[in-house]
Ligand SMILES: Cc1cc2nc3c(=O)[nH]c(=O)nc-3n(C[C@H](O)[C@H](O)[C@H](O)COP(=O)(O)OP(=O)(O)OC[C@H]3O[C@@H](n4cnc5c(N)ncnc54)[C@H](O)[C@@H]3O)c2cc1C
Ligand SMILES: Cc1ncc(C[n+]2csc(CCOP(=O)(O)OP(=O)(O)O)c2C)c(N)n1
């Protein structure tokens with residue numbers, strides 16, 4: 145049988161026991177087997193059952209993506225592995241805090257663009273802003289690119305959180 | 315549920331007993347002294363004191379592989395744990411169930427670079443199926459039982475439990491339950507019946523079918539081998555096995571084509587290359603087996619039975635994956651074959667078998683035994699013939715001798731062949747034989763060895779002597795790291811860089827100095843007598859068999875070549891057996 149050799153980007157949701165070492169297992173798996181991590185976020189989502197949710201964005205051929213999911217499922221503390229990219233529509237969001245320093249025209253232009261992108265100002269001095277922007281990765285990329293000539297100083301991004309559309313849970 | 319309170323060390327031992335453990339392999343040290351103290355005060359569990367922690371793990375592997383039970387290891391913190399790493403990696407690669415208890419500094423010192431502290435869970439995370447650090451006494455009993463559950467179910471593998479010394483001393487409750495239900499870990503054993511029906515259809519229509527079986531059949535238990543044999547007999551299909559699968563189908567059967575892969579038989583590899591339907595049973599399309607991937611069985615539909623979804627489509631994309639345990643799936647497959655009255659294509663099979671028998675006529679394993687120098691193949695043939703009447707277990711080290719053992723020793727039953735396949739660990743065979751002998755005190759256990767490999771764990775002679783384990787080491791002494799030398803001939807213009815076994819000990823005297831028996835054999839006509847002497851001695855024996863130093867292991871698929879381009883013997887000097895793309899491969 146032939147499988148596609150095209151490189152695709154996939155968003156994968158993983159439900160894990162929130163115990164020490166789980167993240168190291170996941171990251172060790174990716175580095176040990178040479179898989180890409182484009183983004184990885186993790187936080188506890190169910191304090192009662194002590195479950196955390198990891199959202200992973202990774203890329204590879206169809207065979208590699210299949211391997212990644214199978215290898216993740218093999219880790220003992222992992223409950224569920226779901227490939228949001230193949231399972232249907234999903235929403236994915238990322239938050240970034242972006243520091244831009246400048247005065248005069250550049251400062252005004254930064255504010256104007258922030259407005260178009262619906263970025264909020266969360267801190268301000270006479271010569272700087274910190275913007276907070278939420279959206280898809282490419283929207284954040286575009287905003288950051290536009291800020292570059294306007295005095296971009298610092299970027300902090302959360303990485304992607306994603307969830308399937310509709311009424312079903314993980 | 316009965317809840318008793320006792321010290322952590324007592325809990326460890328009680329859990330072992332409740333899991334049915336009767337022997338453990340270990341080496342003491344400060345961090346595990348509380349467990350050793352408990353061992354001293356009981357007699358349900360026998361402890362085998364090895365001479366190096368790597369050997370403890372290999373011994374546990376041998377014990378596990380030859381019994382189907384878990385092998386248990388006990389080592390101290392720091393160097394004890396790091397010495398065990400090679401064994402753990404070996405068990406992971408070959409899917410062997412092992413539980414390894416490691417000592418750890420007390421919880422309040424963890425992270426302080428305390429004496430003999432090592433980040434054992436960090437170091438072993440990538441070389442275990444799973445590992446635990448027990449930080450709370452209350453978790454100890456559950457963790458012990460869970461470790462056995464994880465090690466033995468699904469695709470088996472090694473599990474480490476890191477035990478801080480304070481946890482071993484403190485009292486804690488013991489839950490008597492040995493049955494574990496896990497929240498997230500639930501391996502699937504039953505195969506999807508629809509897929510099995512599809513597989514039956516594909517197989518019944520096959521014109522050139524082949525069954526390619528592997529270590530998963532052995533993992534699944536003796537019943538799986540029996541079912542495979544039934545299925546092969548019912549269908550009349552040819553069977554080939556991987557190095558790890560040997561014994562899963564009787565070697566003496568007409569339908570058996572021998573091992574496949576790099577040093578497999580001509581008939582097995584040609585049949586793999588030309589087949590139209592392949593039934594892969596518990597094997598993982600390893601690179602030693604597939605050869606050049608793009609030319610691997612190019613015209614076949616592939617069915618793959620495996621319990622681990624990550625083995626499916628890893629190297630080779632298959633048409634019909636069936637996730638489940640070999641025995642469960644084969645049982646359903648046989649039932650469906652019978653209930654649907656499936657029939658193999660008898661006419662097509664006749665043509666196929668005629669072709670296979672033509673390949674067999676090449677007689678690819680032939681060698682010429684003269685009257686002066688012992689051929690290594692001959693030594694193994696004689697060992698095989700002379701031990702046929704006895705319950706015999708064979709372990710090996712790694713190298714040419716290992717491949718000759720796989721080619722020339724026939725295994726008719728599972729669990730009698732223990733070798734390091736995935737990691738290829740020199741030094742595996744001798745301690746592994748010790749583990750096998752512990753489990754089968756009356757059987758004949760032979761480590762087929764090379765002179766270089768033996769020296770990697772020869773300190774275990776002392777263990778064998780101490781416990782009166784009559785293991786036999788059958789050294790095919792070619793004075794070379796033969797496998798390395800063979801590759802240097804093929805790839806590096808016969809420049810034998812560091813592959814000569816210089817300054818070898820006198821193995822006979824070596825054996826004697828440990829209190830074992832040493833026998834040297836130099837001539838072909840001495841061999842039978844020496845093997846009989848070896849078998850007659852009820853003590854550890856070291857056989858130093860001086861064999862042809864220049865012999866190489868054939869047939870061979872050179873790296874980067876497909877199955878149908880095997881080398882059947884030495885290539886003429888100056889010919890390039892391996893192209894540049896192949897040279898980067900290992
Ligand atoms: C010097 C050297 C040369 C070698 N040359 C060769 C060679 O010529 N030919 C050869 O074959 N090998 C050779 N090997 C060995 C090779 O490296 C691999 O170890 C071997 O081929 C793997 O065997 P396997 O595919 O049976 O898989 P194993 O490693 O035994 O894996 C078992 C597979 O079965 C699955 N499984 C486990 N339990 C179950 C179950 N209950 N039900 C269903 N599935 C299960 C597992 O998930 C896994 O996919 C060589 C090794 C060395 C050191
Ligand atoms: C621990 C370890 N180190 C190195 C190797 C690489 N290696 C594979 S075979 C071999 C030579 C083995 O020599 P010997 O035991 O004499 O066996 P022979 O090939 O001569 O039969 C070596 C060094 C290995 N497999 N394992």
Ligand SMILES: [Mg+2]
Nearest residue numbers: 764765794796
């Ligand atoms: Mg040698």
